[in-house]
Each structure stands twice: as structure tokens, then as C-alpha cells.
Amino acid sequence: MAVSVCTFNVNSIRSRVDLILRWLTEKRSVDVLCFQEIKCEAAQFPTEPFEKLGYHIAVNGQKRLNGVAVCSKLPIERIKCEFGVEVLDREKRLIEVQVGDTVLLNCYVPRGGLEGEERHAYKMAFYDALTDYTKALLAANERVVLLGDFNVALSDLDVYDTDVFEGAVGFLPSEKEKLNALLATGLGDCYRRLHPDDKAFTWWDYRTAGIWRDEGMRIDYIFASQKACEFLESIAVDLWTRRRRSPTPSDHAPVIAEFQHI
Structure with a gap:
């Protein structure tokens, strides 16, 4: 039986829980939900409504951030x-779980800053450490899925207008280099594996109402080891939660992959 795996930057789980529950009950069922930017400690995570839907829960939380x-x-x-x-x-940006035969590493990469700024250096160092950790993880496990908000649009296909993003955080050459190095450890980009030439974004700026003109970036990914990729059946961005006016949506949309099994 196919298993659905989702990555979703919710930009505050407590602000988004009603919307997410509507999505799960009215729109689609998801087997494994990986959330980023939950903005709460583990004790404040709204476990009860997810447990009522049959979910087991693991949290690596941080107060307000x-x-x-x-x-x-x-x-x-x-x-x-x-x-x-x-x-x-x-x-608190990483959580690793074992589900079935697959190791899932859920990641929220720092947004960073412009080159020369402290937050840019932090992002570069985070990527280097994540790449080293991923190499070891892949050496020890055949089936690995690394997913989350990576805060980098990797190619021209991953932004709506390259001129708009030229020189901007999230589209800097140094950031793309780090993300490519992470992929070079032996990971496949699940979306590009099935949709090599399509544009499909996962983030749109609140301030410009870009969702209504599809002026966005693809910065949320599901990556998988070679063995895990063999079981990939489909992957798509679900815009239902992002195109809400009420409850207020996250600025990201969820990405859902279907695997034959995990």
C-alpha cells in the first residue's frame, strides 16, 4: 500500500492547526507529516487533535522560533x-525518525543573509555540517528521506523570475553550491525526478499577494536516497492550504510524495 509523506513549513503550528486539520479531514489524508517552523516547545505542540486522527508525534521544539x-x-x-x-x-532545526525501513530527516535550514553577514555564515556552516551528517546517514542506511525547508531555490526553474531574485537571499550562488553539495552525497530531488522541466513553487511572499499570480519560489524539497527513490510513485505541491483567506495560511504550501512503501 502506498505511503504519503509530506513536508510543510507551517509558520507556527498553533496558528495553523485549524487549517491543517481541515485540510487533512476535508481534502486529503497524509500518512507522514513533517512540519517545520512550528514555533513552540514540545509541551506546547497541539498533540491531541493529531492523536485523534491516529498520528504518533515526535517534536524538537523551540520557544517562539x-x-x-x-x-x-x-x-x-x-x-x-x-x-x-x-x-x-x-x-532546533532537525529531527530524525525511523519509520518502517526508512530513516526520515526533517530539516529547517536557516534563512541566512547576504554574503558577509553573520546569518549567511551560519547558513553555510549549517549546510556543511548537514552534508557531512547526511554522508554518514547514507553510508549506514539504504533508505533515507531528507525533506523540509531548505531556503534555497536551486535552479532558474525554481523561481518565477530570475531577474527578481538575482542577488537575493535564497538564490545566491553560494547557497546553490551548498545545496548541490548536499545532493551530491547520493540524494535525488523527488520532484525533479518526476517533473524535470516543470515550474511548481512552494513559497509565496505574503506582502505581495504573490500566490494569486504564482510569483513564488521552490524552497521546500523531498530528497531521497537511490533506494528510496525506486519506490517513488508521485509528488506534487498542494495549494489548498495556501489559497485560503481564513483560517490564515502559512506562506508555504505542503509538498506530498507517494512511495510504494517505506
């Missing part, structure tokens, strides 16, 4: 929230 969580209808067999690397553990 960052934070990641996994809600899975399949049993979560192992949870890892500390990675033993200062730049990875400085802020």
Missing part, C-alpha cells in the same frame, strides 16, 4: 533530536 515535528500514522520506532554538532544543535 524554529522547531520541527513529525506526525506519523505509522509507528515511529526511533527519534533523534540531538546531533552532537554545535551548528546543527544551536537552534
